[in-house]
Amino acid sequence: MYNNPIINTAIKAVRKSALIINRGSLELETIKFEKKKYENFVSNINKASEKIITEILINTYPSYALLIKKSNYLTDFKNENIWIIDPLDNTTNFAHNFPQYCISIALKQKKQITHAVIYDPIRNDLFTAIKGCGAYLNEKRIRVNKRNKINDSLIGTDFSFKKKINLKSLLEFEEYTKIFQIITKCKNLRNIGVSSLNLAYVASGKLDGFFEKGLMPWNIASGSLLIIESGGIISNFKGEKDYLYTGDIIAGNQKIFSQIISLINS
Numbered sequence: 001m002y003n004n005p006i007i008n009t010a011i012k013a014v015r016k017s018a019l020i021i022n023r024g025s026l027e028l029e030t031i032k033f034e035k036k037k038y039e040n041f042v043s044n045i046n047k048a049s050e051k052i053i054t055e056i057l058i059n060t061y062p063s064y065a066l067l068i069k070k071s072n073y074l075t076d077f078k079n080e081n082i083w084i085i086d087p088l089d090n091t092t093n094f095a096h097n098f099p100q101y102c103i104s105i106a107l108k109q110k111k112q113i114t115h116a117v118i119y120d121p122i123r124n125d126l127f128t129a130i131k132g133c134g135a136y137l138n139e140k141r142i143r144v145n146k147r148n149k150i151n152d153s154l155i156g157t158d159f160s161f162k163k164k165i166n167l168k169s170l171l172e173f174e175e176y177t178k179i180f181q182i183i184t185k186c187k188n189l190r191n192i193g194v195s196s197l198n199l200a201y202v203a204s205g206k207l208d209g210f211f212e213k214g215l216m217p218w219n220i221a222s223g224s225l226l227i228i229e230s231g232g233i234i235s236n237f238k239g240e241k242d243y244l245y246t247g248d249i250i251a252g253n254q255k256i257f258s259q260i261i262s263l264i265n266s
Contacts, residue, residue, distance in 0.1 A: 199223020
């Protein structure tokens with residue numbers, strides 16, 4: 001396991017943030033009877049997590065810029081060093097006490113993600129990666145798995161039905177027909193709603209592949225480096241490498257990646 005001041009600072013930040021999130025998760029049941037109060041509480045947990053993370057990062061690296069979820073705030077667009085932060089991915093899961101959420105911090109330097117930390121505060125799982133130095137889960141090296149057939153594979157995605165539509169219009173909607181194609185080919189599909197963790201699970205062999213549309217940089221940044229450093233492949237739906245800002249991604253080992261991208265573009 002590497003010893004690196006940048007990654008150690010990010011680890012310190014996610015662990016401090018996790019104390020706030022874990023404490024908040026114990027209070028959810030006591031405020032559910034008031035919807036507005038409940039929503040404000042969840043929002044405050046997110047803000048408190050963001051505050052402690054940014055304070056630690058700014059105090060240690062005051063010249064670095066910040067790109068943060070929720071505020072969508074980039075402090076210095078031209079800065080060559082940008083922290084990309086998701087203080088709580090996924091807020092909805094957290095609010096429903098569904099045990100799938102995490103904290104994600106990545107550092108982009110000269111247009112490349114060079115450092116990544118994803119922390120699952122429920123399971124105490126710490127995923128880390130440094131460009132060129134491998135990916136780790138709780139200080140043990142991780143690799144994408146070697147499964148080579150999609151019909152044996154467990155694939156992650158995230159999709160939601162936000163509008164009431166009938167079956168006919170659903171099947172005609174291209175975004176969902178692609179999903180259904182993959183459903184019919186893979187062993188099974190998982191939709192946990194946490195893009196960062198999905199990518200970390202692919203990197204550590206828990207999932208065989210992952211695809212999703214419409215993501216933001218803070219959903220992708222940390223996980224993308226984990227995928228690369230664990231021997232996997234990640235791209236947009238066309239096989240190109242500008243996924244961080246186009247938001248459509250496919251990830252997996254070489255063979256599963258190839259099969260997913262073929263189905264999506266068929």
